[in-house]
Amino acid sequence: MATLSDQRPGGLRGTFVNEVESPPRQPPILLVGPLAWIKNNLFNTIGDALLTIVVGIIVVVSVIGLIGWTIAQANWYAVTFNLRLIMLGRYEPEAEWRVTILVILSAFVIGLALAAWARVRQWQFLTSAVVIALLFILPAVITTAIALPPWYGAAGSINIGAADGPMPISEVTFLGRTGETVSIQLATRYAESDEALTELHSFADPAAAAVLNLAVNRLSAQAQVADLTARLESISLTDGQRARLETELGRITVPEPAVETLRLNQEAVEVAIINGATGETIGSATLDSSTSPLEVTLPADGWYILSKTKEENDAVSILEVRGIYPILERTITRGGSDGSPAAGSISQYVRMTDGYLLEADRPAGEDGRELPFAVVTQNQYRGNGTFPDYLRLYVAPFLNQINVFFLVTFIATTIGYLAGRLLDSRFSPADRPRVTSTRTASWSMGILFIAIFIGVWGFSQGGVLQILAFAFALAWLMIAFFAGGQLPRPAGWIGFALAAGVALLGLLRPGLNPIQGLIASLVLPSVPADSPVLGQVIVAGLLLLVTALVVVIGRSQARGTSPRTYITLLIIGGIMIGVAMLAAQPLAEVLAAALPLTDTRRWGGVLLTMLLTVVGIIGSLPLGILLALGRRSKAPVISTICTLYIEIARGVPFITVLFMAQLLIPLIDPSLADFPGPFRAMIATVIFTAAYNAEVIRGGLQAIPPGQEEAAKAVGLSGLQTTLFITLPQALRLVIPPMMGNFVGMFKDTSLVAIVGLLDVLGMAQNVIAQTEFLGLRREMFLFVVIFYFVICYIMAVVSRRIEESGAGAAMSRKI
C-alpha cells in the first residue's frame, strides 16, 4: 500500500513511497483469459461491437445458406465419380503404382522432417489417428444405418401431362450384385393426394418426375388463385386494379388433381425381374395397393431387367423400388498394348451409389435394341434432399475413396517420424540431439525430388531432363546444408564435385559437338541416346548421394574425424563409383524396362499441379538466391544481367511467359517442337517465380546490419563464407513470410496452365463439367476445387509460420 510520506523528515510534499511490501497479485478477471480476449477484440468500442454483430450475422447467414445448399440441393456425384481424374488426370493406369509409392515416400520424408524440425505431441498424434479411424468408421456406420433412397419409376402407357410428355418405359435394365435384394411396391404413400405427391424426394425417372411436376403445378395454380381471390376481397382496390386482377384470375385454370386424372396407383401393375444374361424370370407379381412388396434376391453380378406393365391404358402407377440405382455410362478408348492408337472403345457402366463397374453389353429387347437404363442425367434426385440421403449418397462414397490414401499416408508419416527419432537416439551426440535426423531429412528431400521426377515421368536413357532435375537437386541439397549452417566437410565437397562433374560429363553427348550436345541435353529428351553415358550419370549420381548420406550419418556418429576416415570414405566412394560405372548400362536397361516413360500429355489433375508447384519451389529458390546475390554483385556485368532478368521477368504477366514457353520455343529451333508441355510450364514457372524470389531475398540481404559482415570479416571469413554462413542464412530466415507468399501465389498461378492446354486441377474440373453426364454441376465441382486450393495454401501458411517460430528464428525474433 502506498502511503503519503510527506510527514517524514526530508520527505517531499506529494511524494508517494511504497513502504509496505506488497506481494504480486493476480490481474483482474477482465485482463486475462477468454473473457478479456472477447472484450478486447470483439466488443472494445461501440463501433467494434456493431461490426462484430453485423459481420457475425453475415457469416452465419451465408454459412447456413451454403450448408443448406450442400445438403439439400447439390449433386456431388460429379466429384465422387471423377476423383481419379481430378487426382491423376489421364495418367496411365499401369503406372499408377509409381504415384502410390511416391506418395508413401513423400509421407515418410515428411515424417522425418517432423522429427528433425518439429515435435508431434501425443494429443496431436491421437487426434490424427482418431480422424483416420473415423474415415473408415463413418462410411461403415452410414452404410449400415441408412438405407439407400429408393428409385421411383412410373408404369403405364400414356404420355404424362401433355401429348408430347414423357411416357413410362415398360422395361428398364439395371446393375445388380450377388445377394442384393430388389424390392418393388406401389408408392401408395405419395398417391393419396397431390400434396402428398409433392413430398416425394429421391431418384425418379422422367415419367415419375412429370407426374410430380403435374402435382406441383396444380398446387401452385391453386395457391395463385387463393392469393388473387384474397386480394379481390380487399375493399381498397380501384376499378382498374380490380379488372386487372380479375382477368388474371380468369386466365388461370386449376387442373384436376393429378392423382385423379392419372388414376394414380389405382390399377394393378404386373412387374417382373428378369436376369439380363439368361433371360429367365426370377420373380414376378401383380402389385396393387393391398399386396405386399415383391422381393427378389439376385443370384449373380450383372445386368437385370425390370419389366412393368399395366393392363389399363389410362392409368399410371408409381413404383417405389429399392435396389435399382442410376447408372453412368462412359466410353473408354483403350490403346493397344504396343501403344498403337485406339484398339477399340468400350462402354463402362458405373452404379452411382457405390461405384460398382461393369463392362458387359446391356441386354437387348425383343427388337434387338439395347434396353434403356436408369441413366444418371435423367434420374436425378428430385425434391429437397434429406441429411441422411446426403450422408449415404455422397459422404460415405467419398470417404470410402479417400480413406485408404489417408491411412497409408498416416502410417508412412508415423514410420518416418519414428525412424527420425530412432536415428537421433542412436547416432546424435547429446549436445546436438537432432543433428542426424536433420541431415537425413535434408538429404532425403533431395533424393525424394529426383525420385518424384523420375518416378512420375519414367526412366529413359535419353531423358536428359532427369539430369536437369539432378542438378537442381544438388543445388537444393547444398542450400539445405547452408541453411542449417552445416556445410559438409571435405568428403562431402568431394562428393558434390564428383557428382556435379559426372552430371556435366553427361551433357557432352557423342556424335554432337559440345554446344549442340549441351543444348540437346538440356532441352530435348527425344534426342536418341545410344550411349550409356546418361544412365551412368544418373546411377552414379544416385549412388553418390547414398554414399554421402552414409558419410553424413557416419560423421555425426564418429565425432572428430581423422584423415584416415576421409581416406577410407574416399576409397569406399571410389569403389562405389567404379561399380556404378560398370553397372550403369545393365542397370539403366533394367530401370528403363521397369519404369517406361509415361506420356506427358496425359499428366493432369492434382498430380500436375503438385509437380508444377514442387518443381517451381525447388527450382526457383536456388535461382532466386543466385539472382539476388548477382544483383548485389560489385561486378557491373553480372549485376546488369541479373537486374535485366529480374525486371523483365517481373514486367510481364505469367500468362505471357506461359504462352512464350508454349509458342515461341519452337521458333528457336524446330526440333524443340516436341518438347513436352508440362516441362515448358515448369520452366516458365521457375523463370517467373525466381525473379520474385530474387527481389524478396535481396530485400532480406539489405536488411542485415553491416556490422554482421564486418564481424565476419574480422574473424577472417572470406567473402563467400560470409555470404554462405552469415548474411544469406539470416536473410533467408527474414524473408520466410514474403517468400512463402510468393510460393502460395505461384501455387495458385499454376492454374493458368489450363489456358495453354494443360489439364491441372482446374483444367480437369472444367473438363469434367463439360461432359454431358455432369452438365449443370459446375457449382459443386468448383466448390470442390476451391476447397482443394484453400487446404493446400493453408497448409503452406501453417508450415511457414512453424518455420518462422522454430529454433534460431524464435531466438532471433527477440531482438538484441
Next chain:
Amino acid sequence: MTTTELKPKRVSHALEGDPIIRCENVNKWFGEFHVLRDVSVNVQPQEVVVVIGPSGSGKSTFIRCINRLEEHQEGKIVVDGIEMGNDIRNIAAIRREIGMVFQQFNLFPHMTVQDNITLAPMKVRNWSRDKAEAKAKELLQRVGIPEQAKKYPGQLSGGQQQRVAIARALAMEPKIMLFDEPTSALDPEMIKEVLDVMKELARSGMTMLVVTHEMGFAREVADRILFFDQGRIVESGTPENFFDNAQHPRTKLFLSQIL
C-alpha cells in the same frame, strides 16, 4: 588439455624485436573529408595501447584500418611483418592474426553462442569440431559464462554478449586484439564485467589496441595512451604522463571536460 598439444606452430613474419604493428604516415579520406592525417604508430608485442579522443577524431577509423575494415589511401601499415595492401591473401593472413570487438557486439544472431565461437576456427583454421568446441568451452570459462554456450545471443544481456564477442575473437588465437569502444553500448551495471575480462586479457600478455572512454581502465591497464584530434595523434605517453602532465592544449581541454 589436449588443445595445447594440438596447437600449431605459429610462424611470425616479423623479426625479433620489431613492432608487431607499424603504421607510417597513414592517410585516409572519406570523400573530401581528411579523416586520418599522417598517423604513425608502432605497437610492440604485449603492449596495451589505449586510444582516446573526442568523437569524430578518427580513432575508430584508425583501428578499423589495421584489419582492413577500412581502406587507407596513403602510407603503410605492417602487421606482424605482413604489409597491408590490396593483395587479398595478405588481408586474409592479417585478419587471422587480429581479433576485433565491436561497440555493437555484432554477434551472429542465428547461431548459438558456441557456434558463434567455433565457426571461424573451423572454417578459417580448419580445426575439427571437437577442437573448436573444446576451445570455445575454455574461452567461455575464461570470460565467466560457461553455462550460456547453447543459448542464442538474443537471450543474453549486453554484458554477456560482449564477453561472448571477446571469446569469439580470442577463439582464432589472435596475436592482437582490437577493441572499438567495447563498453559504450552497455548499461553502467554491465561495464565492469567486460572491463574485468579485458584487464585479465591484458595481464595475460595480449597485444591490445583499445578505443574507449573509460578513463579508469586506461589509467590502470594501458602501457601507452594515444590522443586523437582531427585525425592526428596530438599526444602520446604513459598514463601517468598523460593524465597528470598533458602537454597539448587540446588534450588539456578534453581532460578538463571529462574528469
